[in-house]
Amino acid sequence: MTGVLIPKESIGRADLLLGQATMLTADRWDEVAGMIQEAMGIVLLMAAAHPSSRPVDVPGLASLSAMDCVDQALREVQSWDLALAADLRDLARLRVLLTDVRTDLNVTSARRG
Amino acid sequence: MWQAVRRELARLEWDAAPPLTQDLLSEWSQTVPSLLGIRRVLGPVSVHDPLAMLATATTGAARTTDAKPTVAPSLHDVRAALAGLARVMEVASDDDRRRQVATLNHVAYGLAHWVQVRTTDDRAKAWLLAGETALDSAIHAPADRSAIGVGLAAWQDALAAVQPVQNASIVRRSVALGHVAILRNAHALVREARQSGALPRPYSDALLGNIRELARAHQTTLSQIDGRRLGSTHVDQAVMLKLGSAVRQLTSRPDITEPSHIRLDALLRSRIGEAVLVANLTNQTSAKPVAGRISRLALEYLANPGMLRPADPPGSLPPGAPVDRTPAPVREPPAPAVLGEPSIRPGTVLTGDIIEALCRARDLGVAAATGDATNPPDILRGVHPSRWPQLVVEGRQAVTDLVASVIPMVYAQTRQALNAADVRGQMFVELMGAAYRFDPQRIGPERWPTYAWMTLEHTRRRGVDHSGVLRSRSPRSNTVTLGDTEPVSREPGPGAGIEERQSIEAIKQALGRLPHSLQVPLLDSMQGRPAHVIAEDFGVSESTARRRIQEARNSVRDELAPHGDEVAEVPYETVTDPVLQRSQRLFEETFAPSLGPEPGRGPDR
Numbered sequence: 108m109t110g111v112l113i114p115k116e117s118i119g120r121a122d123l124l125l126g127q128a129t130m131l132t133a134d135r136w137d138e139v140a141g142m143i144q145e146a147m148g149i150v151l152l153m154a155a156a157h158p159s160s161r162p163v164d165v166p167g168l169a170s171l172s173a174m175d176c177v178d179q180a181l182r183e184v185q186s187w188d189l190a191l192a193a194d195l196r197d198l199a200r201l202r203v204l205l206t207d208v209r210t211d212l213n214v215t216s217a218r219r220g
Numbered sequence: 221m222w223q224a225v226r227r228e229l230a231r232l233e234w235d236a237a238p239p240l241t242q243d244l245l246s247e248w249s250q251t252v253p254s255l256l257g258i259r260r261v262l263g264p265v266s267v268h269d270p271l272a273m274l275a276t277a278t279t280g281a282a283r284t285t286d287a288k289p290t291v292a293p294s295l296h297d298v299r300a301a302l303a304g305l306a307r308v309m310e311v312a313s314d315d316d317r318r319r320q321v322a323t324l325n326h327v328a329y330g331l332a333h334w335v336q337v338r339t340t341d342d343r344a345k346a347w348l349l350a351g352e353t354a355l356d357s358a359i360h361a362p363a364d365r366s367a368i369g370v371g372l373a374a375w376q377d378a379l380a381a382v383q384p385v386q387n388a389s390i391v392r393r394s395v396a397l398g399h400v401a402i403l404r405n406a407h408a409l410v411r412e413a414r415q416s417g418a419l420p421r422p423y424s425d426a427l428l429g430n431i432r433e434l435a436r437a438h439q440t441t442l443s444q445i446d447g448r449r450l451g452s453t454h455v456d457q458a459v460m461l462k463l464g465s466a467v468r469q470l471t472s473r474p475d476i477t478e479p480s481h482i483r484l485d486a487l488l489r490s491r492i493g494e495a496v497l498v499a500n501l502t503n504q505t506s507a508k509p510v511a512g513r514i515s516r517l518a519l520e521y522l523a524n525p526g527m528l529r530p531a532d533p534p535g536s537l538p539p540g541a542p543v544d545r546t547p548a549p550v551r552e553p554p555a556p557a558v559l560g561e562p563s564i565r566p567g568t569v570l571t572g573d574i575i576e577a578l579c580r581a582r583d584l585g586v587a588a589a590t591g592d593a594t595n596p597p598d599i600l601r602g603v604h605p606s607r608w609p610q611l612v613v614e615g616r617q618a619v620t621d622l623v624a625s626v627i628p629m630v631y632a633q634t635r636q637a638l639n640a641a642d643v644r645g646q647m648f649v650e651l652m653g654a655a656y657r658f659d660p661q662r663i664g665p666e667r668w669p670t671y672a673w674m675t676l677e678h679t680r681r682r683g684v685d686h687s688g689v690l691r692s693r694s695p696r697s698n699t700v701t702l703g704d705t706e707p708v709s710r711e712p713g714p715g716a717g718i719e720e721r722q723s724i725e726a727i728k729q730a731l732g733r734l735p736h737s738l739q740v741p742l743l744d745s746m747q748g749r750p751a752h753v754i755a756e757d758f759g760v761s762e763s764t765a766r767r768r769i770q771e772a773r774n775s776v777r778d779e780l781a782p783h784g785d786e787v788a789e790v791p792y793e794t795v796t797d798p799v800l801q802r803s804q805r806l807f808e809e810t811f812a813p814s815l816g817p818e819p820g821r822g823p824d825r
Contacts (some may be wrong), residue, residue: 113644123447126397130442133400133435136407148471151397156461164448
C-alpha cells in the first residue's frame with residue numbers, strides 16, 4: 108500500500124459516468140465506443156474493489172451526452188493522486204483511454220459541425 | 221473400465237419403471253462433481269475445459285430462482301458408477317489419457333442432453349444448454365484454447381455466480397454493460413469477416429442485425445436503472461467484483477497474436493457471450509427473442525464451423541467479387557502444439573542461460589494452458605490469471621525457438637533417407653515433443669542440442685511406415701516374430717482378437733518345429749534377404765536355397781492345414797474355418813511377397 112487515500116467516491120462517480128457513456132454509445136460500433144467500454148470495464152472493477160460507503164451521485168447524469176460523461180470522468184480521474192498507480196493497476200491505461208476518447212469525440216463533433 | 225457407467229446409462233434409457241427423483245436439477249448438480257472427479261484424475265482442469273464449463277452452467281441452472289422441480293428417473297446409480305470409475309481410473313499413456321477424456325466428454329454430453337431435455341424451467345434449461353453446447357463444441361468441433369475463450373469462460377462463471385440475486389439492479393446493470401462490450405467486439409469481428417469474405421454474407425447480415433437489436437435492448441435496460449444507489453451493499457459489491465473482473469478480461473485489448481477468426485469462433489461458440497442467459501438476467505422483454513435468434517445462429521455455426529474461414533490473404537479476390545460460398549471442409553482437430561514463426565534464425569546456437577529461460581517460459585506456458593485459476597499450480601502462484609493467456613503464447617514461442625535452434629539437424633539426418641519427406645515430417649513432430657520434454661535441470665541446459673540429436677537419431681533408425689508414421693517400438697501383435705527377428709515392412713492387418721492370436725501362435729509353432737536347415741532360410745527370406753544371399757550364407761547354390769525355402773513353406777502349410785479339425789479335407793484356398801482362414805491370410809501376407817515362387821515352381825495346390 109502506498110498510504111495514499113483511495114478516492115472511493117470519485118471512483119464511484121467515474122463508474123456512473125462511464126456506465127452512462129456506455130449506455131449512450133451502445134448503438135455505436137466504432138473504435139470510440141470500444142474505448143469507452145474498455146474504460147468502463149476498468150472503472151467497474153475499480154469501483155467493485157474500492158466501494159464507497161456512501162451513495163454517490165452525479166447531478167444531471169441522465170441529461171449528459173456521451174461527450175459530457177467522458178469529460179467529467181476524465182476530470183475525476185485527473186483529480187486522483189498519481190501515486191495511486193501502485194494500487195490501481197490500470198490507472199495509466201484509463202487516463203490514456205479517456206484522453207483518446209475525448210479527442211476522438213471532439214474530432215467527430217467538430218466534423219458534424 | 222466404463223462398463224458400469226455404460227450399463228447405468230442404458231438402464232436410464234430403457235428401464236420401464238426406474239426409481240424417480242423429485243428434483244432432477246438437484247440430482248444433476250450432485251452428478252456433475254462425479255464427472256469432474258474423473259476428469260481431475262485424467263489431468264488438471266482448466267477453466268476453458270468443457271467439463272469446467274458444464275459445472276459452471278450447472279451451478280447457474282441450480283441457482284435459477286423459483287425454478288419448478290422436475291420429476292424424472294433418478295441419476296443415483298449413474299452417479300455411483302461414475303464415482304466408482306473415478307476410484308479405479310488409471311492412465312497408461314498420453315494417448316490413453318486423450319481417449320479417456322474423449323470418452324468422458326461423450327458420456328457427459330449424453331447425460332447433459334438427457335437432463336436438459338427433461339428440465340421444464342426455461343431459464344434453467346438455457347443454462348443446461350450452455351453446458352451441453354460447450355461439450356458439443358469440444359467433441360464435434362474442437363478448437364484451440366484462446367485468450368478470448370478464457371475471458372468468455374470467466375463471463376459465464378460470473379453469470380452463474382450472480383444468478384441467486386438476478387433481480388438486483390446491480391446485476392442487471394453490470395450484466396448489460398458487460399454484454400454491450402461483448403456485442404461491440406462481436407459486431408466488429410463479424411463485420412470484418414463479412415468484408416473479407418470469411419463468413420457467408422446472409423449469415424453475417426443476420427448476425428449483425430440481431431447484435432445491433434440486442435444492444436438497443438440493453439440500452440433500454442440501462443436507461444431504466446438508477447445507478448446512484450448501487451454499490452453500497454455487500455451483495456452489490458460482490459456482484460460488481462465478480463462481473464467487473466470478467467468484463468475487464470473481455471474489454472482488455474485483444475491479444476494481437478490471436479487472429480480475428482479465432483476470436484470470432486470463440487464468441488460464436490459461447491453463443492455470443494451467452495446471449496440467452498444475459499437476456500434472462502436483464503429481464504428485458506425485447507432482449508429475449510433477439511437473444512434466442514443469436515443463439516440459434518451460433519448453433520448453426522457450431523453445426524458447420526467450416527462456414528468461417530480465415531480471412532483471404534492480400535491479393536486475393538476483392539470484397540464484392542464473386543466468391544465460392546461453399547462451406548470449407550470441417551477442420552481437423554488441432555494438433556496439441558503448432559509450430560509458429562521462430563523469433564530466431566534456424567540453427568542459432570543458444571547459450572545455456574537462454575535455453576534455461578526458454579524452458580522456463582515453456583513450463584509457464586504449459587501450466588497456464590492447463591491450470592485452474594481457482595487453484596493455480598505452484599509455478600503460477602502470484603501470476604494474475606489475466607496474464608496466463610499471454611504466458612501460453614510465450615510458452616509456444618519458446619518451444620518454437622528451441623526447435624528452430626536445432627532444425628538444421630533434421631536436414632542433416634535425412635539427407636540420405638529414401639523417404640526423406642516422411643521421415644523429416646515425423647522428425648519435426650518428435651523434435652517438438654523433445655522440446656516439451658527436455659529437462660534442463662536434470663540433463664543440463666547446454667545439452668539441448670545433444671538431446672535433440674539423439675531424439676532425431678532414434679527417429680531415423682526406427683524409420684516411418686508407408687503412412688509417414690513412426691514405427692511402433694513394440695512388435696505388432698499381428699506380425700509373426702521369432703526371437704528378435706521381425707518381418708520387414710508389414711502393415712497391420714485389419715482386426716485382431718482371439719482368432720488372430722491363435723493363428724499367429726499356430727504359425728509360430730509350425731515355424732519352430734522346422735529343422736534348422738529350413739527354418740533359417742525361411743526366416744531370412746521373411747526379412748527380405750534375396751535367395752542368392754541366403755545361399756551364400758549357407759554355402760549352397762541359389763537353387764538349393766530356394767528349394768529349402770519352398771520346403772519350409774510347404775511344411776508350415778501342411779502343419780497349419782489340420783489346425784481346423786473339421787476342415788481337414790477342405791482345399792487350402794477354400795477353408796471356411798475363421799481361424800484357419802485367418803492363418804492362411806497371415807501366412808500368405810507374411811511369406812508370399814518376400815519370396816515369390818518362381819514361375820512354374822509354385823507349390824502344388
